[in-house]
Amino acid sequence: MHDGSGRIVVQNLTKQFGPVTAVQNLSFAVEPGSVTGFLGPNGAGKTTTLRMLLGLVKPTAGTATINGRPHDQLGNPARVVGSVLENEGFHPKRTARNHLLVYAAAIGVPDQRADEVLGLVGLSSAAHRKAGDFSLGMRQRLALATALLGDPQVLVLDEPANGLDPEGIAWLRTFLRSYASGGRTVLVSSHLLAEVEQTIDQVVIISRGQTMYHGRVDQLRGSQQARVIVLPGDGAKLATALKEAGAPDVQPMPDGWLTVAGATARQVGDLALQQGVPIYGLREETADLEKLFFQLTAGQFSAQPPQQPGWGPPPPQQQQVQYQQQQQQQQQWGGQR
């Protein structure tokens, strides 16, 4: 039987569809108690990976396990893992409740559980309406209710925000966070980082079937150094003063602006005042996670040969080191934000 840990472990997973390599030597682990985003552009291999994890596609090589076991060795899998994959169909003439009753019987849970999950996803008032009349958002909720029937320890959702309006996305965020905070495991795929950024703690970013980043979202944000953009009266004087004060990277831009990495607007402003350099413009640019996501996954559809050694961002450990170095640089200034 499985180990009950709630861990998802993907190790050296590869899937070849004829000449197409959908997933290539992918490895990552998802821990319980967190919501992990599984991010990548369209065609990156997310659905194929999730389908291998759920035992719907056979890997060409490698393993994907939940609780230390492949899906077909989980015993009663619906009790361990609930999933929502794209394009799941419902019988259009069947009511939401009847749909759930059919599934409840199939996995051996009492009928009462159908009413409970309808309540959990906010569909109680639509329990007796036909699924064929549901909006896309309601169908997403019904699919989630189906996944929850077995009260699973692990939830795997493929693009769950598709079709949800902003209110639905906010509801889903709260639901998934509270589900994970109870010690369960949640893995959510998306091709839009912005859509899930507020929901997830951890992120696995893939491109062309390979892992580009695996780690905490706040660390990813930290790896993007904040910059200050300043328009000084005397660029050369301020640049020299900034470098002497320990700013790691000061770059002139056209029209007399300077970009200053690793410093706050307050630090730059104070230094300019000390030096008697007038300032005509000053702003801080915060980390743009979406931009970083595009950088990490850039070129997926270009004609470049895939995956030269060393291509892509440094591994997470190295990113952690870079992050710490940036923090130290900022501390050298001794200023406050």
Ligand SMILES: Nc1ncnc2c1ncn2[C@@H]1O[C@H](COP(=O)(O)OP(=O)(O)OP(=O)(O)O)[C@@H](O)[C@H]1O
């Ligand atoms: N059954 C299949 N036969 C052949 N090629 C496939 C099959 N399933 C997926 N692929 C190919 O594998 C690659 C990865 O597809 P996959 O659907 O896993 O990506 P994805 O990241 O989920 O994309 P999306 O966000 O568009 O769903 C694509 O090039 C796709 O065309």
